[in-house]
Amino acid sequence: MRGSDISKGHNYKIKDFTNSNIAVKLLILGFLPGSVISLIRKSPFGGAYYFDVNGNRIALRKNEAEAIVVD
Amino acid sequence: MAKKTSKYKIALIGNPNSGKTSLFNSLTGMHQHVANFPGVTVDKKTGILKIDKDLSVTLIDFPGTYSLYPNSDDEKVVAEILTNPKDKDYPDAVIYIIDPFDFKRQMLLLTQLQDLGLPVLVVLTMKDLAIKQGIKINIKKLSEQIQSPVIFFSNKTKENIHEIKSGIRNLFENKSRVKTCYSLTSHEKDIVDNFRDKLNFNTDYQGLLQIHHSEWLKYIPKNLKEEIKDYKLKIGFNDISLQIQETLERYRIFNKKIKGIINFKRNSVKAITDKIDDIVTHKLIGPIIFFVLMLFMFQAIFSWSELPMEWLEDGFTTLSNYLKVNFPQNWLTGLLADGIIPGLAGVLVFIPQIFLLFLIIGIMEEVGYMSRVIFMFDDLMRKFGMNGRSMISLISGGACAVPAIMSTRTINNWKERLITIMVTPLVSCSARIPVYTLLVVFAVPDKDIGIFNARGLALMGLYSMGIFMALISSMVMKYIIKTKGPSYLMISLPEYKRPIVKNIGLYVKEKVGAFVFGAGKIILMVSIALWFLASYGPPGAMDKAEKQAIETGAKRNLSEEQTLNLIAAEKIEHSYIGYLGKSIEPAIKPLGFDWKIGIALITSFAAREIFVGTMATIYSVGSTEDNLKVSEQMAKDVNLQTGEKTYNSAVAWSLLLFYVFALQCMSTIAVVRKETGSWKWPVMQFLYMGGLAYFFSFLIYNFLN
Structure with missing residues (x-):
C-alpha cells in the first residue's frame, strides 16, 4: 500500500520508498523505514495530505505520499 | 583570549521554525544589523553578544535549514558558507537550535555540523511549552551522548541566558574534538582523497559535501567543477x-545514542495544536x-489607520505653513515648505497602514x-x-512586493517561483494605498450602498482586480514558460x-524601517529634484509666461485671486517639469491624463506613493493658498481652456486602473533583476503590466467619457 492510500485514524509503518529523489528529501524530514505514520486529514481541495510521522506533523503532496510504501 | 572586539563569529543554525530567530532576538535584543549574504538577497542578520567584560561575539542568523543537502536557495546559502572555510562568514562555532517537539x-x-569540525553548542528551545506538554529530557546524559554542551532554554522566561553565554565561552576554551559521526565509505574516501590538493576543506566530510555540491557551489572554479563531474562519472x-x-x-x-534520553508522552488529552488544526485546517x-482573516486584515488596515494618518497629515501641513509664515521668503524656505516637507509627508503618512499590515502578517507567521x-x-x-x-x-x-518577491526563495521549483515573482506585483501593495485613497475621492461619491460605503467598495474592487489579474496572468504564464x-x-x-511580543516588534520594526528609509531616501531626492524642476524653467520662459498671464488677466477682467492662480499655473506650465510633462502628454492623452499627471507618472516610477508627494509639490507650488490638502487642491484644479474640472470620475478611474496594473516601482524591478539573475524577466514584467495598465485605463476612460 502507498502513503496516498491510507485511511484516516489508522497507524501504518513505513516500509520503503519508490522514488529515490523524493525519498532523500523525506528522510531528511524524518520519514524513515520503520516510522509510524497516520493520516490526519486531506487539504480542502484534496491534493495535499496532513500526516503524523512519529509524532511530527508534516504535509505532503499526493505524488510525494505515493512514493511511500506502507504496511 | 581577552579581546574586546568581536573577532569571533558564531552561526545560529537550526531547522525552520526551531525558534532560531526568537533566540537570536533574545541574545542580541535591539542591537541587530540586517544586510544580505554576499551575492544573494537572503537576509543576513547579525548582532553583537557581550559575553562578559572582555569577550564579545558576532552572532550571524543563518536561514533555517533541514540539512546540508539544500532544497531551496535559502538553504543553499547555509551549505555554501559552511562548506567553505575560506568564506568570510565562515563561523568559529555554531549554536544549534533544536525544537524539542521534533527532536x-x-x-x-x-x-553533519559536528562532522564539519565546528564546535557546537546545542540550545533546546521552548522549555516552558515542552515541559507543560510532558516532554522529559535528561540534559546531562544527552550532552554526554552527543558530545556537545546542551542548554534547555525558554525564550519566554530567559532565566538561563547566562548559561548560553558561559557555554559560548567554553566553546572557545576547551577545544576537544568531537568524534566523527559518519565515516566515509571507501568509495567516498577515494574521491575526497583525489581532490584533497585541489579543494580546501577542514574535514573529510566537508570535502565530501564540496564534491556533492560542486555543480552549484560558487567558490569552486569552473574547470574544477568539470573535473569533479568527470571523476564522478568515472567511478560511478x-x-x-x-x-x-x-x-x-x-x-x-x-537513534542508538539518544535512546531513552527523551521521553515524550503526549498527554492523553489531544494536544492543543491538534485541536486547533481540527478547525483551522478543516476542509470547509x-x-x-x-x-x-484576510477581510479582517484589510479592514483593520483601512479603519484603524485613519486617525493616526490624519494626525500626521495635519502635522505636516502645520509645519509647512509655520515655515512659510515665520521664515524669510527665500529659496530655502521654498525648498523645505514646498518641496521636501510635502514630498516626505506623502510617504510618512502611510506608516500606520504599513505598520498594521506587517503586524498582522508577523503574527500569522x-x-x-x-x-x-x-x-x-x-x-x-x-x-x-x-x-x-x-x-x-x-x-x-499586499504589504510590499520587494520582501514578497524575496520570500519566493522558499519555492524550490524554478518555474513556480518565476511565475510567483512575475505576478506578485499585481497584488496591490501598501504604496498604492495613498494613490487609491487620494483618487477614489474623485472617482466615487461619498455615499452608502446598503451597509457599505461606496468608496470602501471601490477600494475593495481595486484590490480584487489586482488579485484576479494576478491569477489570470499566472495561468497564462503556466503555459508560456x-x-x-x-x-x-x-x-x-x-x-x-x-x-512573543518582542519578536513581532522586531519584525515590524525591521520591515517598516526598510520601507521608510529605503523609500524615504529616494523620495527625498525626488522631491528636491521636483521642486527645482517646478520652480525653475528655461531662461526667460517663466517670466514671459507671467507677463502674459497678467495681460490676459487684465483683458478678461479677472479678480486678483484668479489672476494669481492663472500666473501660478502658467508658470509651472513653463517650468522644466512642465515641458517634461508636456512631452509625454501625447502618449497618455488617450487615457485622459494631462501633463501634470504625466509628471506624476514619471516621478512615481521611483515608487508609487511619490504620486501623492508629486501632486502635493506641484499643487503647492502652483497654488496661492497654503492650507489646503492635496485632494482639495486637486479638486479645485480646472482646465483653463475648457473650464471643466481636471479630475472628473473618468480621469480618476483611468488613473486608478493604471496604478492597479502598472509596474510603477524601481525597487521591484531591481529586486526581480536580482532574484532572477537577468534583465529579461523584469523587462517582460514591466512590459506586460504596463500593457495591461494602458489597455484598461484606455477602456475605462473612453467608456466613462
Missing part, C-alpha cells in the same frame, strides 16, 4: 543514493477562516499559521502554475505557539 529529526543536521558516484545511505547511517547511529471551515495556509492552498495554487508557498508571497505582496524541474510541498506544520 530526533534535528539530530541529523547536528551530526551517485549523489542521490550516497546521500540516502549517509542519511540512514546517521539516523541509525544517533479552514478556507472560510482564512478568507475572513509567528504563531505558525502560515504553514497551514501553504498546506491548504498548495493544490489550488498549483492549478495557477504556482505553489502553496506562493500564497505567502501574494499575501506579503517552459522550464521543468522537480516541485515539492513537504512542509512541516509546527506546534502552535503564543506569539
Whole structure:
C-alpha cells in the first residue's frame, strides 16, 4: 500500500520508498523505514495530505505520499 | 583570549521554525544589523553578544535549514558558507537550535555540523511549552551522548541566558574534538582523497559535501567543477543514493545514542495544536477562516489607520505653513515648505497602514499559521502554475512586493517561483494605498450602498482586480514558460505557539524601517529634484509666461485671486517639469491624463506613493493658498481652456486602473533583476503590466467619457 492510500485514524509503518529523489528529501524530514505514520486529514481541495510521522506533523503532496510504501 | 572586539563569529543554525530567530532576538535584543549574504538577497542578520567584560561575539542568523543537502536557495546559502572555510562568514562555532517537539529529526543536521569540525553548542528551545506538554529530557546524559554542551532554554522566561553565554565561552576554551559521526565509505574516501590538493576543506566530510555540491557551489572554479563531474562519472558516484545511505547511517547511529534520553508522552488529552488544526485546517471551515482573516486584515488596515494618518497629515501641513509664515521668503524656505516637507509627508503618512499590515502578517507567521495556509492552498495554487508557498508571497505582496518577491526563495521549483515573482506585483501593495485613497475621492461619491460605503467598495474592487489579474496572468504564464524541474510541498506544520511580543516588534520594526528609509531616501531626492524642476524653467520662459498671464488677466477682467492662480499655473506650465510633462502628454492623452499627471507618472516610477508627494509639490507650488490638502487642491484644479474640472470620475478611474496594473516601482524591478539573475524577466514584467495598465485605463476612460 502507498502513503496516498491510507485511511484516516489508522497507524501504518513505513516500509520503503519508490522514488529515490523524493525519498532523500523525506528522510531528511524524518520519514524513515520503520516510522509510524497516520493520516490526519486531506487539504480542502484534496491534493495535499496532513500526516503524523512519529509524532511530527508534516504535509505532503499526493505524488510525494505515493512514493511511500506502507504496511 | 581577552579581546574586546568581536573577532569571533558564531552561526545560529537550526531547522525552520526551531525558534532560531526568537533566540537570536533574545541574545542580541535591539542591537541587530540586517544586510544580505554576499551575492544573494537572503537576509543576513547579525548582532553583537557581550559575553562578559572582555569577550564579545558576532552572532550571524543563518536561514533555517533541514540539512546540508539544500532544497531551496535559502538553504543553499547555509551549505555554501559552511562548506567553505575560506568564506568570510565562515563561523568559529555554531549554536544549534533544536525544537524539542521534533527532536530526533534535528539530530541529523547536528551530526553533519559536528562532522564539519565546528564546535557546537546545542540550545533546546521552548522549555516552558515542552515541559507543560510532558516532554522529559535528561540534559546531562544527552550532552554526554552527543558530545556537545546542551542548554534547555525558554525564550519566554530567559532565566538561563547566562548559561548560553558561559557555554559560548567554553566553546572557545576547551577545544576537544568531537568524534566523527559518519565515516566515509571507501568509495567516498577515494574521491575526497583525489581532490584533497585541489579543494580546501577542514574535514573529510566537508570535502565530501564540496564534491556533492560542486555543480552549484560558487567558490569552486569552473574547470574544477568539470573535473569533479568527470571523476564522478568515472567511478560511478551517485549523489542521490550516497546521500540516502549517509542519511540512514546517521539516523541509525544517533537513534542508538539518544535512546531513552527523551521521553515524550503526549498527554492523553489531544494536544492543543491538534485541536486547533481540527478547525483551522478543516476542509470547509479552514478556507472560510482564512478568507475572513484576510477581510479582517484589510479592514483593520483601512479603519484603524485613519486617525493616526490624519494626525500626521495635519502635522505636516502645520509645519509647512509655520515655515512659510515665520521664515524669510527665500529659496530655502521654498525648498523645505514646498518641496521636501510635502514630498516626505506623502510617504510618512502611510506608516500606520504599513505598520498594521506587517503586524498582522508577523503574527500569522509567528504563531505558525502560515504553514497551514501553504498546506491548504498548495493544490489550488498549483492549478495557477504556482505553489502553496506562493500564497505567502501574494499575501506579503499586499504589504510590499520587494520582501514578497524575496520570500519566493522558499519555492524550490524554478518555474513556480518565476511565475510567483512575475505576478506578485499585481497584488496591490501598501504604496498604492495613498494613490487609491487620494483618487477614489474623485472617482466615487461619498455615499452608502446598503451597509457599505461606496468608496470602501471601490477600494475593495481595486484590490480584487489586482488579485484576479494576478491569477489570470499566472495561468497564462503556466503555459508560456517552459522550464521543468522537480516541485515539492513537504512542509512541516509546527506546534502552535503564543506569539512573543518582542519578536513581532522586531519584525515590524525591521520591515517598516526598510520601507521608510529605503523609500524615504529616494523620495527625498525626488522631491528636491521636483521642486527645482517646478520652480525653475528655461531662461526667460517663466517670466514671459507671467507677463502674459497678467495681460490676459487684465483683458478678461479677472479678480486678483484668479489672476494669481492663472500666473501660478502658467508658470509651472513653463517650468522644466512642465515641458517634461508636456512631452509625454501625447502618449497618455488617450487615457485622459494631462501633463501634470504625466509628471506624476514619471516621478512615481521611483515608487508609487511619490504620486501623492508629486501632486502635493506641484499643487503647492502652483497654488496661492497654503492650507489646503492635496485632494482639495486637486479638486479645485480646472482646465483653463475648457473650464471643466481636471479630475472628473473618468480621469480618476483611468488613473486608478493604471496604478492597479502598472509596474510603477524601481525597487521591484531591481529586486526581480536580482532574484532572477537577468534583465529579461523584469523587462517582460514591466512590459506586460504596463500593457495591461494602458489597455484598461484606455477602456475605462473612453467608456466613462
